[in-house]
Amino acid sequence: MGFCGGCCKPLLIIFNIIFWLSGAAILGIGVWMIVDKNIASYFEVLNIDTHDKFFRYTAYLLIAFGVFVFLVGFCGCCGAIRGSKCLLGMYIFFLVLIFAGEIAAGVLAIIYKVKIEEKVESTLEKSIKEKYGPSGSATITEAWDFVQIQLECCGGKGPNDYNGSTFAKDPNKQIPLSCCVLTNKKDAYDSPDKATAVNITECQTKQSEYHTKGCKDSLINWANKHTGILIGVAIGIGSLQLFGIIVAACLCRQVDREEKY
Structure with a gap:
């Protein structure tokens, strides 16, 4: 427990700075999906309607998720500085929720990537013959x-x-x-x-x-590249979160031990 007592607070604060940056990245992806003409055009061609409510809601959900990450990071910093078991417990709970959500999003991204590759040829031809002009x-x-x-x-x-x-x-x-x-x-x-x-x-x-x-081929490469980046980012953030959960749990135990003595 000596390691926890001396290092957990600064480690958790440093982790949360990185965590905040990841929240900014997620928020940025949500904004990018709404305003960037490139991604809108690629999605339209791949038969993903960017004017559909589902697409818009997905972008807004990412923005909300990015803001939520900021709030969770703030909760973790406050918990570490004040030595609050309640705040640290909430922080660990929210980190586990976010981690589970990222796993689900990664699985959906992999499934969707396969789906695009299977149907892209017929989708593109149909789009040109029936909707272009x-x-x-x-x-x-x-x-x-x-x-x-x-x-x-x-x-x-x-x-x-x-x-x-x-x-x-x-x-x-x-x-x-x-x-x-x-x-x-x-x-x-x-x-x-x-x-x-x-x-x-x-x-x-x-x-x-x-x-x-x-x-x-160029569209499939574009989809694979961006899906791969998103999956890689999710894995990286997920690994960081496991570290954050361990450090927060260790600090929570140290606080509990100090309260007993």
């Missing part, structure tokens, strides 16, 4: 344009995904301008309709100056 969904169209410009790709499997689509009714416009080799790529991010190509006519009739690579 003036007669389709403006949100999906804008998302596809953004993804095709940024990733320099065309369609899901390739440009032929546009064959028989609602967009390709005009023989002179078999693929959209966002599939072309653009001369103003950076400006086209914000306004795809103002994009200019090396040769618009030859591009949109699939003769030359267009991207032949499909977007599927």
Whole structure:
């Protein structure tokens, strides 16, 4: 118990500073999901409706969770400084709850990752054929344009995904301008309709100056990369929390022992 008496308080305070930073990261992810155009476009293309209430609630839940982590960290600091068994007990309880929630979120992320990989090809093709173009969904169209410009790709499997689509009714416009080799790529991010190509006519009739690579592999890589980052962050924070639980329990025992004597 000598180690606990001398080191647990500073260790718990240092841990909570790191814990607060993790809360800021979680809060930042929630805000990022709401405001970042990139993630909104990728999710729209992958058939995840960013205007759906479930998506918005998920982002708000992450923001609330980040704030909650701040409050739990504050509770732990107060408990360590004041030597309060009550505050330390609450702190340990909330850490265990957060740890269980992170495990559940990690499992769901792994399941969802597999689900995306299984259905992505059919999802992308259906999205293009049924929802891209003036007669389709403006949100999906804008998302596809953004993804095709940024990733320099065309369609899901390739440009032929546009064959028989609602967009390709005009023989002179078999693929959209966002599939072309653009001369103003950076400006086209914000306004795809103002994009200019090396040769618009030859591009949109699939003769030359267009991207032949499909977007599927790039989108899967993007999803895997970001899911992997989230899983890694969750594992890292979870490991830290186990350390915090052990240190807090040790300090709680020390406080209890001091009260008895």
